[in-house]
Structures are given as C-alpha cells and as structure tokens.
Amino acid sequence: xxxxxxxxxxxxxxxxxxxxxxxxxxxxxxxxxxxxxxxxxxxxxxxxxxxxxxxxxxxxxxxxxxxxxxxxxxxxxxxxxxxxxxxxxxxxxxxxxxxxxxxxxxxxxxxxxxxxxxxxxxxxxxxxxxxxxxxxxxxxxxxxxxxxxxxxxxxxxxxxxxxxxxxxxxxxxxxxxxxxxxxxxxxxxxxxxxxxxxxxxxxxxxxxxxxxxxxxxxxxxxxxxxxxxxxxxxxxxxxxxxxxxxxxxxxxxxxxxxxxxxxxxxxxxxxxxxxxxxxxxxxxxxxxxxxxxxxxxxxxxxxxxxxxxxxxxxxxxxxxxxxxxxxxxxxxxxxxxxxxxxxxxxxxxxxxxxxxxxxxxxxxxxxxxxxxxxxxxxxxxxxxxxxxxxxxxxxxxxxxxxxxxxxxxxxx
Numbered sequence: 037x038x039x040x041x042x043x044x045x046x047x048x049x050x051x052x053x054x055x056x057x058x059x060x061x062x063x064x065x066x067x068x069x070x071x072x073x074x075x076x077x078x079x080x081x082x083x084x085x086x087x088x089x090x091x092x093x094x095x096x097x098x099x100x101x102x103x104x105x106x107x108x109x110x111x112x113x114x115x116x117x118x119x120x121x122x123x124x125x126x127x128x129x130x131x132x133x134x135x136x137x138x139x140x141x142x143x144x145x146x147x148x149x150x151x152x153x154x155x156x157x158x159x160x161x162x163x164x165x166x167x168x169x170x171x172x173x174x175x176x177x178x179x180x181x182x183x184x185x186x187x188x189x190x191x192x193x194x195x196x197x198x199x200x201x202x203x204x205x206x207x208x209x210x211x212x213x214x215x216x217x218x219x220x221x222x223x224x225x226x227x228x229x230x231x232x233x234x235x236x237x238x239x240x241x242x243x244x245x246x247x248x249x250x251x252x253x254x255x256x257x258x259x260x261x262x263x264x265x266x267x268x269x270x271x272x273x274x275x276x277x278x279x280x281x282x283x284x285x286x287x288x289x290x291x292x293x294x295x296x297x298x299x300x301x302x303x304x305x306x307x308x309x310x311x312x313x314x315x316x317x318x319x320x321x322x323x324x325x326x327x328x329x330x331x332x333x334x335x336x337x338x339x340x341x342x343x344x345x346x347x348x349x350x351x352x353x354x355x356x357x358x359x360x361x362x363x364x365x366x367x368x369x370x371x372x373x374x375x376x377x378x379x380x381x382x383x384x385x386x387x388x389x390x391x392x393x394x395x396x397x398x399x400x401x402x403x404x405x406x407x408x409x410x411x412x413x414x415x416x417x418x419x420x421x422x423x424x425x426x427x428x429x430x431x432x433x434x435x436x437x438x439x440x441x442x443x444x445x446x447x448x
Contacts (some may be wrong), residue, residue, distance in 0.1 A: 107141035121336025131338035144432035165204035198246015334374035365412035401434035
C-alpha cells in the first residue's frame, strides 16, 4: 500500500526552484521535436508555480520588470478581446489558450535571473542544436529521414529548423567573442560549431525564415561583437556576403527562385503557393483596414478569420478561401486588436530593450528578438507553437534582471 504521507513529504523535500528550472530547460529541448511532450512539460512548469509558495513569491517579486509588466498587459488585452470578438466564442477561447505562452515571461524571469542558469540554458540548447545539425547532415548525405520528415530536417519543420539553427550559430559567435570564466565550452569548439551550423543553413535547410534570421543575427553580432571603428563596415557587408553565399548554394538558390516566381506569377497561378497566398492575404488585409469598422479595438481575439471571410466572399478559387492568419504578425494584431492593440504589442517588444541587464546576455536576448521581429513580417512567429514559446523562454531567461549582471562589461 502506498504511503501517501511519505510521498507528500518526499515531494516537499524536492528543491522546487531547481526542479522548475530543469523543467524549463526540458521544455526548450522537447519543443523542438514533440508538441505533445511540450504541452505535458509546460503543464508541469505551471503546476510547480501553482503548488509552491516559494515560487509564487518569486513571481510577485519580479512584477516591476518592464517585460513582465507588458506581458501581463498583453495577456489582459487578449483576454478582453475574447468578449467582443467577431469570432465564435469557442474559437476565441482556443486562441486565448494559444496566447498562454505570454505567461511564461513572468514565470521564467522569476527563476532565471542568475548567470549560472542563463548559461546552462544557452549551452544545453546550443549543444542540442549542434547535435541536430550533425544528424541533419548525416540524413542529407546518406539519404535517410527522421520521423518521415524531408531529408535533412530533424527539428519541427524546415522554417523552424532554419531559425533555431541561426540562433545557435549566433549563440556560438557571442559566447566565443565574450567568454566568461565559468564557460565550459572552449572557444575553438564554439567557432567550429558556428561554422557547422552556417553550412547547414546554407546547403541543407531550405527555410527562407532561417535565411532572414541569419542575416539579422549576423548583423547583430557585427554591431555588438566588432570593434567600433569597423562595425559599420561589417554590418553593411554582412547581408551582402550572406546573400552571395545563399545564391551559390543550390538549395538556397532554389528556395529563393521559387519564392520570387510565386510572387511574380501569383495572379496566374491555378493553385495556392506559399508566397503567392501571402501577397493575396496582405492585399485583402489592407482592404479590411481601409474600411476598418473597429479601428480602436479591432475584431477581437481570433476575429481575423471572420473579417477576412467577409472580405473574400465574392472571390473564386484559392484566392477566395478564408484564412485565419495573414502571415504578418503586425497586420493580424492590428486587425484583431486595433490601433490600441498594435501600440501595446510594440510596447511589449520595446519592453525587452528596457530590461536593466547588460553584457552578453543582453546581446543574446535582443539579437534573437530582432530576428523574430524581422521574420514576423512574413509569419506570426510571436504566436506560433514552437517559435513563440522559444522566444518567450529565451528572452525571459537572458534578459531577466540580476544586480550582478547589470554591471557586466563588454570588450568592444
């Protein structure tokens, strides 16, 4: 017979802080490969905070951080949007559940303020991604697939893989440029790993989002990692060099060519294409905004599809199919939450810049945020399952405030 008192006593003896930190690291790992496992681990993270008074106190103590304040404000906005949404209530509630990733900001920020755990998350993530890149190369070269995915794709999908490989490449560059005495990966290994990831992005992973993210992240590294006298030159040369390398790569060249063809021929295309549908969605969304019936508060949570359906009701073919997202994060926010919502969303983004932390943690956090801001012009990467969660955890971890970290200096 199970001794319930003994079980309860053993649970209470577990260090709740170390446990939840480990679970957050685990969530970052499993989200790369399994949606179901991510949901389970995230539920355990929330359960830890609900059941531990110690953890709850830590959350309340972090409520003054700018990014925490704005994450909660945005959560309130999304919740209120459910009650005036043009969409059915059940659909609005489903979208509200999707936005729960915003709550990861105060939770993660409350337990990841010290340098040791910041470094652990970065190194665990980077190590896992480098290993994934090796598997990706092996699959591509020896013609075998993982979980019935396309050749060379081992993380979620090609777009997500390209973005996360770019983040890991950026992390390797920053860690090697700004080493700390507590680091346990040597600089030469970090540089080799960055090169390996760059080669995979160029020649294996066919993700246009990854290409854009890599350009932004290399420019960010040039800004913070290069001496002041030459940084402008490197920032100007970085996108030119990367684009030149992409045009040399058969895989990247093919993806870019297909995208340009889809944009040029979307009107004549008999079937839906990835870039063609974006052009159509953006044009229809602009038309929705021109006759905006709810400019202040928008159509409410998940109301975009309802507004879009009314806009294309007389269109034929794939151009007339309703969609739930315009593949532009800012346009969707504007349609669903109006001018007020877009302003709050931009304030949410700016709140990460106002965190009182400096040093390489700031570079790692803000660099990735800038990359997501860029790719979100073409995708809803603040709200997608993997990219959205990763961003919230990554930035909340690296930008959470610690007094000793605020004085960390950079050798620029």
